[in-house]
Structure formats: structure tokens, C-alpha cells
Amino acid sequence: MLTKIFPFLDPVHITRELSERLQALAKDCVILEHDVTFVSARLRNAPILDSYVPVLTPLGLHLVGQVTQHPLLGSRKIVTSQVWFADPEGHWARTLSRFYRLGRPADPDDRDHILASSPFTFDGCDEDGRSGDVN
16 A cells, blocks of 8 residues: 555665664664764765755655765756755764765755756665666
8 A cells, every 4th residue: 555655665765774773773873872973984085065955855854955076967957865964063964874064055946946847866775776867
């Protein structure tokens, strides 16, 4: 029943990549519980997300914004994978895929424009379990 409404819940979509991402997230979760200072080392090579807005989807909370220095996507407009942890001071966020250094958030009044302006790429998988560009 649930998989008809939310196909991504079907275990057939479990991949080695997803398992590895979840294991890395769980490891960071254990470390964050006891020592937030380890984040500094992770942020040295983390991509920067600027002019971002939060977006809630059936898959969870994501950030849409302009990324630079992304190891796979370079510099472009993206939708992050699901956000799991965020710095209360607004300096970083940990998604399913990676840490991001957060630049300045977008003006809330620009949210609709940002979401509709140009195609963006998912840092992760879309509802069908595929990576790719999204309009």
C-alpha cells in the first residue's frame, strides 16, 4: 500500500550506494552526539551552498540553492539529498550525501522564483531512485 503512494519505500530500490550513505550518516550521527568539533575537518573540503531555501518533499527536508565546489556536480543549482542535521548558527548542514558549508540563505520572498527559475540537479536520487536533472 505505502509503496504505491511512495515508490521509493520499496526495498527493490536499496542499492549499495544508499547503504553506504546511510552507514556514513549513522557514523557521523554517533560522532556528533559526543563531539561537534569534528565537523570543522569535514567542512574544509565541503561544497558551499549559497542562496538556498528549504523545501519539504515526501522524501524529507531538502535545500535548493547554488552550489560551488561540489565533488560530483561542480557549480550549479541543486537540490540536496535529505537534510539530517544543521548547525544552530547556520554554518553547515549534514545531508544524506555529505556536509555542506552554508552561505547566505535566499530571501524568503525569492523562494518561488528560485524553485521555478532554472533546471537543477539532485545531489542524491529522485523518487525513482535515479540521479539526474530536474526542471
